[in-house]
Amino acid sequence: MSEAGRHRDDHRLVRVTIEFLSTVAGYGGRRVAWWLALTMASAVTEGIGLVLLVPLLELTGVTGGGPGSARSSALTPLFELAGMRASLPNVLALFVALVALRGLLLRAEAVAGGRIQIGLTEHLSRRYYAALASASWRYFLRSRQSDFVQTLTSDVRRIGHGTSLLLRVIVESSMLIIYGATACSLSPAMAALAAIGAGLLLVLQRAGISRSELFGSKLSSSDRILYGTVTDHLAGMRLTKSFGAEKRTLDSFRSALAEISGTQLAFQANNATAGMVSSISGAALLALLVWFAFATLQTSPSRVLVLIFIFTRILPRTTNLQRDLHLLAHCLPAFASYSRALQEASGMAEPRSVSAAAEAAPLLLEEELRAEGISFSYDPGTPGAVLDEASFTLPAGSFTVIVGESGAGKSTLADLLMGLLVPDSGRILVDGRPLVAERVASWRAGLGYVPQETFLSHDTIRANLRWASPDATDEEIWESLDRAAAADFVRQLPAGQDSVVGDRGSRLSGGERQRLALARALLRRPRLLILDEATSALDVDSERKILDAVRLLRGRMTVVFITHRVHFLREADQILSIQGGKAITVGAPQVVSQA
Numbered sequence: 001m002s003e004a005g006r007h008r009d010d011h012r013l014v015r016v017t018i019e020f021l022s023t024v025a026g027y028g029g030r031r032v033a034w035w036l037a038l039t040m041a042s043a044v045t046e047g048i049g050l051v052l053l054v055p056l057l058e059l060t061g062v063t064g065g066g067p068g069s070a071r072s073s074a075l076t077p078l079f080e081l082a083g084m085r086a087s088l089p090n091v092l093a094l095f096v097a098l099v100a101l102r103g104l105l106l107r108a109e110a111v112a113g114g115r116i117q118i119g120l121t122e123h124l125s126r127r128y129y130a131a132l133a134s135a136s137w138r139y140f141l142r143s144r145q146s147d148f149v150q151t152l153t154s155d156v157r158r159i160g161h162g163t164s165l166l167l168r169v170i171v172e173s174s175m176l177i178i179y180g181a182t183a184c185s186l187s188p189a190m191a192a193l194a195a196i197g198a199g200l201l202l203v204l205q206r207a208g209i210s211r212s213e214l215f216g217s218k219l220s221s222s223d224r225i226l227y228g229t230v231t232d233h234l235a236g237m238r239l240t241k242s243f244g245a246e247k248r249t250l251d252s253f254r255s256a257l258a259e260i261s262g263t264q265l266a267f268q269a270n271n272a273t274a275g276m277v278s279s280i281s282g283a284a285l286l287a288l289l290v291w292f293a294f295a296t297l298q299t300s301p302s303r304v305l306v307l308i309f310i311f312t313r314i315l316p317r318t319t320n321l322q323r324d325l326h327l328l329a330h331c332l333p334a335f336a337s338y339s340r341a342l343q344e345a346s347g348m349a350e351p352r353s354v355s356a357a358a359e360a361a362p363l364l365l366e367e368e369l370r371a372e373g374i375s376f377s378y379d380p381g382t383p384g385a386v387l388d389e390a391s392f393t394l395p396a397g398s399f400t401v402i403v404g405e406s407g408a409g410k411s412t413l414a415d416l417l418m419g420l421l422v423p424d425s426g427r428i429l430v431d432g433r434p435l436v437a438e439r440v441a442s443w444r445a446g447l448g449y450v451p452q453e454t455f456l457s458h459d460t461i462r463a464n465l466r467w468a469s470p471d472a473t474d475e476e477i478w479e480s481l482d483r484a485a486a487a488d489f490v491r492q493l494p495a496g497q498d499s500v501v502g503d504r505g506s507r508l509s510g511g512e513r514q515r516l517a518l519a520r521a522l523l524r525r526p527r528l529l530i531l532d533e534a535t536s537a538l539d540v541d542s543e544r545k546i547l548d549a550v551r552l553l554r555g556r557m558t559v560v561f562i563t564h565r566v567h568f569l570r571e572a573d574q575i576l577s578i579q580g581g582k583a584i585t586v587g588a589p590q591v592v593s594q595a
């Protein structure tokens with residue numbers, strides 16, 4: 001890698017690390033402060049424990065002075081202050097008390113750290129999900145579903161891991177500082193030398209840490225491919241089986257998986273190399289320090305022993321620190337990817353500034369809905385708009401059929417009527433008042449929509465219907481099932497309304513699913529009911545029943561029926577034909593049947 005490229009990577013790494021740190025601190029400032037206090041306290045107890053080794057060694061007579069005499073303990077004044085002698089039993093008792101205190105602090109620190117990690121993971125998931133829930137329909141049209149799942153699962157999980165690594169890095173670093181300070185109190189010269197050496201060791205790791213981050217980025221994109229592959233395969237399983245394409249799907253799954261394994265392996269190898277370099281250079285540094293201590297410093301043997309002990313503890317901590325830095329760098333791209341996804345979703349939020357005036361006066365559709373010269377294009381700026389200055393009127397309580405060739409723009413028009421899409425120009429007026437962002441939420445509360453692709457969740461019929469109208473009673477549910485020509489088949493099911501429909505309604509026929517979807521829309525008692533090719537999977541008999549039901553709704557609600565079936569045309573009050581982006585009111589049904 002070129003020097004400029006490395007600098008760029010370093011900058012990115014530093015920037016993401018700072019963002020990550022501020023997210024962690026911003027999420028739980030107080031929790032982090034508490035955890036930090038516990039960490040510092042436990043590090044200090046460890047430091048005191050180490051200094052206590054000097055009088056301990058002297059008192060036990062291991063290092064000159066003879067048993068029972070502690071000449072040079074830095075802690076002697078402390079004992080005197082407490083009115084105690086620095087005798088062996090006292091020093092030993094203090095030692096045990098310190099270890100017990102440290103044990104308690106470590107436990108509290110682990111719980112506090114866990115709270116930060118788990119809490120942050122939950123917080124980030126909630127934040128992203130909330131951003132998704134309020135993102136505009138347009139955003140979903142151009143995004144891939146599996147990317148959302150990846151952000152919510154893989155990215156968030158890796159960020160959680162990264163958080164615990166970040167905390168560990170802080171612990172390791174503070175421990176190193178405490179060890180350094182302790183060593184400094186025993187021999188400043190040796191401590192300075194050790195600090196320079198440890199600094200050099202970390203600088204040596206710079207390139208390796210950048211590589212770890214690169215592997216982390218690769219893992220994010222390979223994950224994305226894997227999630228996309230699996231989602232597509234599961235969604236298209238019936239087709240896959242009917243085409244006998246299992247092997248092909250298995251192959252593409254394997255290759256996505258192999259890419260991930262390759263990246264992970266390369267990362268492991270990189271990490272192992274770094275670990276090896278770190279322990280070899282660390283051992284060399286330790287040897288140098290011991291030699292330096294013995295050969296050049298006039299230090300007491302007990303101090304030299306403790307110093308060596310301290311440095312042998314510093315060494316694995318430095319190795320741990322570098323390992324954790326590598327792992328953290330590996331996790332940071334997940335945070336970068338999460339931040340990007342969150343920013344994108346938040347940037348596409350639906351305007352929801354519901355003004356008090358709009359709340360007070362919801363759009364009721366009591367007179368008419370009028371579209372005035374609405375134009376819409378999925379790619380503004382490119383020629384060929386889907387709708388090009390289309391104008392029409394839907395009188396309240398009327399039954400309008402919308403016809404047009406496939407791809408003419410019928411579903412797009414339905415999305416515009418629901419306020420899911422916003423016209424590039426022109427406007428939609430309900431009872432003379434424009435359908436603007438502020439009124440969209442209350443407008444949708446009065447809508448019933450039945451799409452061609454019904455959406456049912458793996459739950460009971462009752463739960464699926466109540467999803468649209470949570471307060472509906474069983475009687476109201478039966479009534480709407482009846483109106484949607486679905487009551488008979490539901491009654492025949494062994495569990496009635498309690499029957500589970502299967503994943504996405506897979507235990508029902510296409511026609512049954514559509515009738516349930518219609519019943520669900522009717523349960524809302526909508527002011528405007530939009531059916532988008534909603535009877536395409538019905539047999540003639542069921543379709544006839546729905547048609548009769550819709551005819552009965554006439555006058556009670558405004559109905560828009562998107563269809564290509566001619567016999568509906570006879571039932572309609574008016575017919576809109578979408579042609580070349582225009583909505584042409586064809587007029588009386590008889591005229592169309594003759595055409």
Ligand code: ADP
Pocket residue numbers: 141142378379386404405406407408409410411412413
């Ligand atoms: P219809 O319902 O009449 O079959 P649509 O409203 O679904 O037609 O589509 C109208 C046109 O808009 C088609 O040319 C289609 O390719 C295009 N279109 C539909 N959805 C999208 C989308 N999400 N992004 C870009 N173009 C789209």
